[in-house]
Amino acid sequence: MFAMLALLLMGCGDPTLSALLPQGEVATKQYSLMVLSLAIMIFVLLVVFIIYVFVLVKFRKRKGDDTIPEQVEGNHLLEILWTAIPILLLIILAVPTVMQTFDVSAKDKPKKGELSLKVTGHQYWWEFEYPKEEIITSQELVLPVNTKVHVELSSADVIHSFWIPSLAGKTDTNPGDGSKNYMWIETGKKEQVYKGKCAELCGASHALMDFKVKVVSKEKYEAWVDSFKKASGNATGNAAEGQKIFKKNCLSCHAVGKDGGNTGPNLTGFGDKQRVAGVLEHNKENVEKWIKNPQKVKPGNNMPNVPLNDEEVDAVADYLLSLKLQ
Amino acid sequence: MSTHASHTKRSGLMDWLTTVDHKKIGILYLIAGGFFFIIGGIEAMLMRIQLIKPENDFVAAETFNQLLTMHGTTMIFFAAMPLIFAFMNAVVPLQIGARDVAFPFVNALGFWLFFFGGVLLNLSWLLGGAPDAGWTAYAPLSTTSGGPGVDFYVLGIQISGIGTLIGGINFLVTIINMRAPGMTFMRMPLFTWTAFVTSGLILFAFPPLTIGLFMLSFDRVFDANFFNPDNGGNILIWEHIFWIFGHPEVYILILPSFGAISEVVATFSRKRLFGYSAMVFATVLIGFLGFMVWVHHMFTVGLGPVANSIFAVATMAIAVPTGVKIFNWLFTMWGGRIVFSTAMLWAVGFIPTFVMGGVTGVMLAIPSADYQFHDSYFVVAHFHYVIVGGVILGLFAGLYYWYPRMFNRVLNETLGKIHFWTFFIGFHLTFFPQHFLGLMGMPRRVFTYLSGQQLDQLNFISSIGAFLMAIGTIVLFINIIISASKKYAPSSDPWNGRTLEWAIPYPTPEYNFAQTPLVRGLDAYWIEKTAGNKGMTPAEPVGDIHMPNPSILPLFMSIGLFIAALGLIYNHMTVTIMGIVATFICMFLRSIIDDHGFHIHKEEVEADLKGVKE
Numbered sequence: 020m021f022a023m024l025a026l027l028l029m030g031c032g033d034p035t036l037s038a039l040l041p042q043g044e045v046a047t048k049q050y051s052l053m054v055l056s057l058a059i060m061i062f063v064l065l066v067v068f069i070i071y072v073f074v075l076v077k078f079r080k081r082k083g084d085d086t087i088p089e090q091v092e093g094n095h096l097l098e099i100l101w102t103a104i105p106i107l108l109l110i111i112l113a114v115p116t117v118m119q120t121f122d123v124s125a126k127d128k129p130k131k132g133e134l135s136l137k138v139t140g141h142q143y144w145w146e147f148e149y150p151k152e153e154i155i156t157s158q159e160l161v162l163p164v165n166t167k168v169h170v171e172l173s174s175a176d177v178i179h180s181f182w183i184p185s186l187a188g189k190t191d192t193n194p195g196d197g198s199k200n201y202m203w204i205e206t207g208k209k210e211q212v213y214k215g216k217c218a219e220l221c222g223a224s225h226a227l228m229d230f231k232v233k234v235v236s237k238e239k240y241e242a243w244v245d246s247f248k249k250a251s252g253n254a255t256g257n258a259a260e261g262q263k264i265f266k267k268n269c270l271s272c273h274a275v276g277k278d279g280g281n282t283g284p285n286l287t288g289f290g291d292k293q294r295v296a297g298v299l300e301h302n303k304e305n306v307e308k309w310i311k312n313p314q315k316v317k318p319g320n321n322m323p324n325v326p327l328n329d330e331e332v333d334a335v336a337d338y339l340l341s342l343k344l345q
Numbered sequence: 346m347s348t349h350a351s352h353t354k355r356s357g358l359m360d361w362l363t364t365v366d367h368k369k370i371g372i373l374y375l376i377a378g379g380f381f382f383i384i385g386g387i388e389a390m391l392m393r394i395q396l397i398k399p400e401n402d403f404v405a406a407e408t409f410n411q412l413l414t415m416h417g418t419t420m421i422f423f424a425a426m427p428l429i430f431a432f433m434n435a436v437v438p439l440q441i442g443a444r445d446v447a448f449p450f451v452n453a454l455g456f457w458l459f460f461f462g463g464v465l466l467n468l469s470w471l472l473g474g475a476p477d478a479g480w481t482a483y484a485p486l487s488t489t490s491g492g493p494g495v496d497f498y499v500l501g502i503q504i505s506g507i508g509t510l511i512g513g514i515n516f517l518v519t520i521i522n523m524r525a526p527g528m529t530f531m532r533m534p535l536f537t538w539t540a541f542v543t544s545g546l547i548l549f550a551f552p553p554l555t556i557g558l559f560m561l562s563f564d565r566v567f568d569a570n571f572f573n574p575d576n577g578g579n580i581l582i583w584e585h586i587f588w589i590f591g592h593p594e595v596y597i598l599i600l601p602s603f604g605a606i607s608e609v610v611a612t613f614s615r616k617r618l619f620g621y622s623a624m625v626f627a628t629v630l631i632g633f634l635g636f637m638v639w640v641h642h643m644f645t646v647g648l649g650p651v652a653n654s655i656f657a658v659a660t661m662a663i664a665v666p667t668g669v670k671i672f673n674w675l676f677t678m679w680g681g682r683i684v685f686s687t688a689m690l691w692a693v694g695f696i697p698t699f700v701m702g703g704v705t706g707v708m709l710a711i712p713s714a715d716y717q718f719h720d721s722y723f724v725v726a727h728f729h730y731v732i733v734g735g736v737i738l739g740l741f742a743g744l745y746y747w748y749p750r751m752f753n754r755v756l757n758e759t760l761g762k763i764h765f766w767t768f769f770i771g772f773h774l775t776f777f778p779q780h781f782l783g784l785m786g787m788p789r790r791v792f793t794y795l796s797g798q799q800l801d802q803l804n805f806i807s808s809i810g811a812f813l814m815a816i817g818t819i820v821l822f823i824n825i826i827i828s829a830s831k832k833y834a835p836s837s838d839p840w841n842g843r844t845l846e847w848a849i850p851y852p853t854p855e856y857n858f859a860q861t862p863l864v865r866g867l868d869a870y871w872i873e874k875t876a877g878n879k880g881m882t883p884a885e886p887v888g889d890i891h892m893p894n895p896s897i898l899p900l901f902m903s904i905g906l907f908i909a910a911l912g913l914i915y916n917h918m919t920v921t922i923m924g925i926v927a928t929f930i931c932m933f934l935r936s937i938i939d940d941h942g943f944h945i946h947k948e949e950v951e952a953d954l955k956g957v958k959e
Binding site: 109196 | 478489620718
């Protein structure tokens with residue numbers, strides 16, 4: 020009861036995270052099936068609860084009543100009834116279930132007009148590749164509104180699961196070439212930043228493997244793609260100092276623009292991000308906190324402690340925050 | 346054969362270490378299972394304290410993963426399973442009119458293997474860190490997990506799994522072969538039926554687990570590549586193997602609870618079970634279908650819409666026999682004279698709770714919707730509704746109901762009711778909000794959550810509920826301690842029971858039945874009572890009773906494997922070989938020494954019979 024009350028007070032959760040406030044075609048479809056199944060189930064619950072309460076009240080032993088009730092063996096009609104009716108209810112549920120299972124599934128190649136996207140799970144961050152646009156980014160996915168996106172999922176290490184509750188249910192990212200998965204997402208008509216989660220236990224910082232999905236207008240999306248491809252990663256002032264240090268210490272794992280390795284997140288456009296490492300508030304203090312001791316923020320992640328002094332860290336932080344695309 | 350005289354009575358600790366008596370083994374299972382239940386409960390409390398507020402730092406991320414792994418593993422394998430075996434041991438032979446199980450030695454071995462498996466697993470806390478890959482131990486997280494934790498997991502479950510497997514076989518043979526005259530299959534009490542089906546499920550479900558664990562341990566200890574995709578292995582094989590075991594395991598747990606509920610509901614409604622044959626059929630059907638649905642744990646791993654649809658429909662089908670059971674319980678109470686004893690309260694609390702767990706189960710069977718539910722707190726809520734709200738409430742009903750049979754004392758009813766209400770309310774407070782947490786986007790197995798996602802209040806409520814459950818459990822233990830100081834209950838049939846176990850005097854004689862009873866129908870004891878008979882009609886004259894000898898070998902065999910496992914974990918092959926040799930020596934001794942057991946002589950039995958009649 021308390022929980023019910025609390026729930027009513029709260030609504031259905033965060034509109035950028037809750038599966039109960041779906042956006043886009045897939046999540047909306049899934050929500051409608053949830054509602055249908057819930058309605059059938061509430062009907063079942065009501066029937067059971069009504070009989071239950073009636074029986075408990077009516078047939079409790081009264082004081083002084085020591086009679087032995089009739090020892091009924093059973094009733095064939097009733098047995099048939101409570102076998103047949105549930106079967107009927109399940110058929111009502113099973114038909115749309117099977118239909119939608121096929122409906123929301125995706126083939127291994129994108130259909131015409133679908134935006135193609137490759138998602139790779141890493142401990143503990145997400146890599147997003149737009150093969151056609153030749154863009155690789157991380158942690159924050161940028162997508163245009165009203166667009167169907169074909170997603171190919173894989174993992175660089177252990178199993179993760181790619182979940183944007185507001186837009187679509189989850190699909191696992193499996194390691195190994197033979198175990199690639201596919202799904203599709205429709206981005207809905209709202210310009211909104213949605214929250215994404217990893218839903219499969221993947222190690223110590225599984226809980227911190229958050230990402231963002233920025234759904235923007237088609238124009239803004241095009242502009243973002245353009246500026247991403249043009250991004251040079253050059254900077255001025257203290258940030259230029261930081262760029263030197265970055266090139267020396269970070270570039271082997273982290274790419275900016277066209278240069279750099281790909282074992283760590285691509286940092287192009289880092290200055291525009293919403294969160295540092297997916298979880299911390301996006302400010303300089305937190306960037307420095309991360310660089311100084313990544314293990315403290317995300318235990319078990321693969322980034323080593325880079326031997327930089329405070330000034331160098333300061334410069335690198337300035338550099339990273341200067342990496343803006345707009 | 347009859348030349349063997351009565352054995353010398355062993356006393357105290359030695360008696361418990363060497364016993365092969367199903368009643369004592371039942372008590373051992375109950376104590377050990379209760380012990381691990383407390384450990385698993387403490388782990389749960391630590392997790393709920395960590396999650397009581399966002400971005401809490403009560404436990405570290407690594408520790409939390411160990412806690413969630415150990416909580417799940419402990420509760421499933423080392424609390425729920427042994428508690429079920431406790432009641433199967435304590436009750437099934439009595440219900441079918443047998444003097445013991447078919448293989449008393451194997452029964453003891455099963456217990457000790459389980460026990461040392463559990464001890465091994467829990468030692469990991471002290472010896473380098475507990476497993477941290479979840480109770481499902483998905484590869485490659487489990488194969489690459491640092492530290493010895495997952496090795497403890499693999500070998501602990503492997504050893505206890507052997508115990509469970511031979512325990513299951515033992516009960517199959519017992520129930521098939523050792524029923525009293527007249528106890529046909531369709532006259533067996535429902536608890537015995539569920540124990541029978543559960544044992545059958547164990548027989549088919551545990552071998553895949555054994556194989557899977559072997560593969561996993563080979564990957565870890567000997568660098569095999571079963572689950573290593575870089576060298577041609579496949580991670581999905583583990584998931585399949587695990588769930589081919591894991592789903593039937595759910596029914597292995599729930600069926601005996603169904604059985605206990607059936608006995609309690611019938612007894613306290615003063616009616617025979619409504620639709621007995623439908624109940625039996627439903628039990629068998631649930632057991633059968635339980636093997637056809639494992640992929641519903643894997644809807645999101647990418648098996649494609651065809652596989653997902655087939656398993657979705659199969660999963661939904663299980664709701665039908667389960668519904669049959671619910672309605673038959675309701676109609677057993679219909680027209681009865683319901684007495685709300687503590688045992689009955691648990692049974693009555695079980696029904697709506699389990700139905701709620703069942704309906705979310707049907708919802709989870711819808712693949713497309715499951716993509717949202719899967720691995721979120723919705724699933725956590727669901728399986729706690731079926732495993733705590735189903736299995737544990739059923740086991741508590743069984744505990745209050747059979748406690749007098751096991752310990753000759755009745756648990757205090759007032760404390761029992763306090764236990765019920767705190768635990769029951771605490772349970773719903775803990776787990777009901779979790780449905781919504783999941784739908785609102787909270788994944789399971791997270792050591793923390795950021796603030797500002799509207800997840801704070803419900804998590805807080807959930808943690809408060811957990812404290813209530815803990816208080817309820819403490820009340821139970823107080824009750825048990827108090828009862829130990831009490832004298833025997835006045836009657837050996839405190840509930841006006843219907844089945845054979847209540848026809849036996851206090852304290853239960855070592856040989857259970859002085860004369861094997863003649864069974865004349867379902868609810869055998871009730872039939873005799875209503876016919877005005879004082880007790881069961883004997884099927885044989887009083888005679889010498891053949892009994893098995895106690896043995897220390899099961900204990901030593903299990904210790905041998907325990908040592909071997911430690912050797913494997915720490916890569917000392919000599920230790921491993923020593924342990925295995927010790928076990929083999931015990932097996933050799935068991936094979937070479939002719940043990941014909943002993944006889945309790947007719948005169949002793951007659952003296953006992955006189956003593957009882959008062």
